[in-house]
Amino acid sequence: MSQVIITANNVGKKYSLKHLSGKSKDDMFFGSIKAKARGLFSKSSEEEEFWALKDVSFEINQGDRVAILGRNGAGKSTLLKILSRIVAPTTGRIEFDGRMAALLEVGTGFHGDLTGRENIFLNGSILGMTKSEIKSKFDEIVAFSEVEKFLDTPVKRYSSGMYVRLAFAVAAHLDPEILIVDEVLAVGDAAFQKKCLGKMKEVSGGGKTILFVSHNMAAVQNICDKSIYLKNGQLVDYGKTEDILPLYMRSSQATRLADLGNRPDRMGNGAIRFKSINIKDQSGTVVASAQCGSPLTIELEIDANPSFDLSYVRFSIGIDDDFGQRITHLSNDVTEQIFEKVKQGRSVVSFQIPELPLKRGDYTLTLFCAVNGDVADWIQEAAVINVEAGDFFKTGKLPEESQGNFYMKHSVTIY
Amino acid sequence: MKTVIDSGSTGRLSLSEIIRFKGLLWNLSMRDVLVRYKQTLIGVLWAVVRPAINIAIFVFFSMFIEGGSDLQERIVNVGAGIIIWGLISTSITDVSNSLLNNSNILTKVYFPKLIIPISTLAVCLIDFLISFFILLICKIAINGFPGPEFFLFPVFVLYAILFSFAVGLFFATLNVKYRDIKFTLPFLLQIGFYVCPVFLSSSFYLEKLPSSLAPIFMSNPLVTVIEGFKYCFLGQSFSVDMVYVLSGLCFTLLILIFSLRYFMKFEKTFADFI
Numbered sequence: 001m002s003q004v005i006i007t008a009n010n011v012g013k014k015y016s017l018k019h020l021s022g023k024s025k026d027d028m029f030f031g032s033i034k035a036k037a038r039g040l041f042s043k044s045s046e047e048e049e050f051w052a053l054k055d056v057s058f059e060i061n062q063g064d065r066v067a068i069l070g071r072n073g074a075g076k077s078t079l080l081k082i083l084s085r086i087v088a089p090t091t092g093r094i095e096f097d098g099r100m101a102a103l104l105e106v107g108t109g110f111h112g113d114l115t116g117r118e119n120i121f122l123n124g125s126i127l128g129m130t131k132s133e134i135k136s137k138f139d140e141i142v143a144f145s146e147v148e149k150f151l152d153t154p155v156k157r158y159s160s161g162m163y164v165r166l167a168f169a170v171a172a173h174l175d176p177e178i179l180i181v182d183e184v185l186a187v188g189d190a191a192f193q194k195k196c197l198g199k200m201k202e203v204s205g206g207g208k209t210i211l212f213v214s215h216n217m218a219a220v221q222n223i224c225d226k227s228i229y230l231k232n233g234q235l236v237d238y239g240k241t242e243d244i245l246p247l248y249m250r251s252s253q254a255t256r257l258a259d260l261g262n263r264p265d266r267m268g269n270g271a272i273r274f275k276s277i278n279i280k281d282q283s284g285t286v287v288a289s290a291q292c293g294s295p296l297t298i299e300l301e302i303d304a305n306p307s308f309d310l311s312y313v314r315f316s317i318g319i320d321d322d323f324g325q326r327i328t329h330l331s332n333d334v335t336e337q338i339f340e341k342v343k344q345g346r347s348v349v350s351f352q353i354p355e356l357p358l359k360r361g362d363y364t365l366t367l368f369c370a371v372n373g374d375v376a377d378w379i380q381e382a383a384v385i386n387v388e389a390g391d392f393f394k395t396g397k398l399p400e401e402s403q404g405n406f407y408m409k410h411s412v413t414i415y
Numbered sequence: 416m417k418t419v420i421d422s423g424s425t426g427r428l429s430l431s432e433i434i435r436f437k438g439l440l441w442n443l444s445m446r447d448v449l450v451r452y453k454q455t456l457i458g459v460l461w462a463v464v465r466p467a468i469n470i471a472i473f474v475f476f477s478m479f480i481e482g483g484s485d486l487q488e489r490i491v492n493v494g495a496g497i498i499i500w501g502l503i504s505t506s507i508t509d510v511s512n513s514l515l516n517n518s519n520i521l522t523k524v525y526f527p528k529l530i531i532p533i534s535t536l537a538v539c540l541i542d543f544l545i546s547f548f549i550l551l552i553c554k555i556a557i558n559g560f561p562g563p564e565f566f567l568f569p570v571f572v573l574y575a576i577l578f579s580f581a582v583g584l585f586f587a588t589l590n591v592k593y594r595d596i597k598f599t600l601p602f603l604l605q606i607g608f609y610v611c612p613v614f615l616s617s618s619f620y621l622e623k624l625p626s627s628l629a630p631i632f633m634s635n636p637l638v639t640v641i642e643g644f645k646y647c648f649l650g651q652s653f654s655v656d657m658v659y660v661l662s663g664l665c666f667t668l669l670i671l672i673f674s675l676r677y678f679m680k681f682e683k684t685f686a687d688f689i
Binding site: 011012015081082083084085086087088089090091092093094095096097098099100102104105108109111113114118121122125126127128129130131154 | 439443449524526686
């Protein structure tokens with residue numbers, strides 16, 4: 001049986017958040033100077049403690065490929081940074097055996113003015129390779145990166161694709177016992193991503209221990225046999241990926257898919273009020289995040305006021321991206337499914353999307369309802385839903401992140 | 416190989432760890448050297464042009480202030496002062512900014528952080544050596560080969576680097592948390608330029624200063640460094656009293672120890688604050 005290679009005991013990381021007092025908030029400049037001046041003489045500045053990571057304990061066996069799952073701010077990156085000794089833990093202790101390499105970023109320490117060749121040596125040594133190791137692997141690295149022709153060109157003249165390929169090529173040829181990878185596969189074009197995934201699998205096949213953070217659930221499923229699930233800095237569960245992944249996907253997130261009943265920032269005459277919003281996957285289970293390429297149901301619970309004439313009812317959902325840009329709009333108006341009459345009291349309006357075409361990210365929903373041509377309820381930014389990357393084209397490939405916001409089914413022929 | 420990460424452990428200076436990362440030290444130094452004069456028109460000539468212009472200006476001022484008529488000797492005297500001061504001031508500045516300039520690496524990979532300030536010294540030293548050889552050639556052309564005392568110069572160069580590193584390291588650590596350093600340091604260096612015998616001789620300072628201030632002037636370790644370096648070139652007499660040489664050396668070592676301890680104490684938190 002394999003032996004334990006990493007042991008973490010009660011690992012915690014505390015940060016102090018400094019607050020300006022209420023008075024000085026209105027004056028950013030002089031406020032902060034006053035606060036600083038006060039801070040010089042007294043230690044009673046308003047500090048709030050924040051545990052990015054708390055009491056996390058686990059053991060990882062040699063040869064395990066472990067995914068670290070969790071939402072933004074769950075403490076994944078903090079954990080990786082502590083494991084890779086970039087930041088020190090506030091509490092606890094970690095022990096590990098052998099050489100560890102961390103890839104928290106592609107191309108750490110790359111210098112634009114240096115040539116590809118020079119950067120291979122610089123980056124390799126930053127990642128912990130010795131000069132002779134880099135020399136012996138140099139040809140392999142160059143071949144993998146596909147930038148032979150530009151080896152003596154400063155990398156600032158490279159296209160972003162070439163830059164990333166070269167950077168990943170160096171990293172891929174590290175030979176540590178433990179490899180920590182954070183989200184670096186989310187770069188490059190699809191073909192290169194596939195190559196990287198292949199390399200990761202190859203590495204892990206050789207008995208290497210891998211810790212992997214990614215929002216790409218397909219990659220996690222593909223590579224990792226175990227998963228650690230973090231939430232608000234605490235370890236929720238640790239076990240086989242096939243058991244943890246559904247748990248993570250389903251974890252309810254009450255704060256974001258909020259109760260809408262008490263929202264004061266709404267408009268409309270109140271003939272119908274939105275009460276709550278839920279999203280469900282294909283099996284009808286309430287989920288915290290939607291998956292790209294899978295069926296999705298958005299359910300709005302409504303309350304209809306009997307003192308109104310509840311006819312000709314129209315519902316719509318506006319979907320905005322991170323930048324507040326309206327991506328699309330769903331409504332029973334365009335589908336010609338106008339409700340002639342709605343029963344009084346509680347009902348559930350269900351929007352069904354057969355295959356979600358949105359790329360991964362957070363989306364804000366605006367809810368709208370009109371009765372008889374009058375606005376009944378209108379809540380801007382009613383909820384935020386998180387979309388995870390998924391296998392939209394059923395090919396295991398997706399376009400590069402920077403190539404647009406949504407996916408479109410298509411086929412290509414030549415004749 | 417077992418590695419332990421313990422929340423309780425405090426930073427300790429580990430030379431073996433630095434030696435283990437010597438490849439990185441070399442590559443970071445090379446990077447700075449390679450990058451220094453990329454995309455400049457006259458490239459490495461800047462290492463000559465800058466001190467040459469400075470020397471010309473301050474030879475003029477020194478003649479003007481101090482009097483005297485031997486222009487040739489004055490050029491060598493002021494030249495040696497300007498060049499060694501150049502090494503000191505660029506080392507202090509570059510070491511002070513080294514952690515900030517490398518924050519992208521600092522927050523992404525582990526290595527002994529002391530490698531960064533050390534690696535910065537390489538480029539300062541190379542700049543210095545270029546101007547050093549030019550000055551040597553000028554000196555030989557002006558009044559012949561220097562005497563045997565010339566071969567003492569590595570001692571004073573090493574001393575200058577040691578002092579600059581010690582001071583720079585303290586500022587580098589402070590710089591992580593307080594960006595005020597970037598406003599203070601140029602100012603301090605400017606003061607330093609005038610309180611050290613860079614373009615004027617220390618005998619001139621001692622003549623003009625009230626005698627009560629003379630010990631204070633002399634106990635500045637940089638007086639030993641600069642006077643010593645000038646002595647290597649001019650070979651007249653080494654005018655610094657042994658008491659001041661020793662006390663300056665002790666003072667420098669104290670700064671170095673203090674800076675190293677301060678650096679080690681905060682090393683673990685650099686990635687949190689930078």
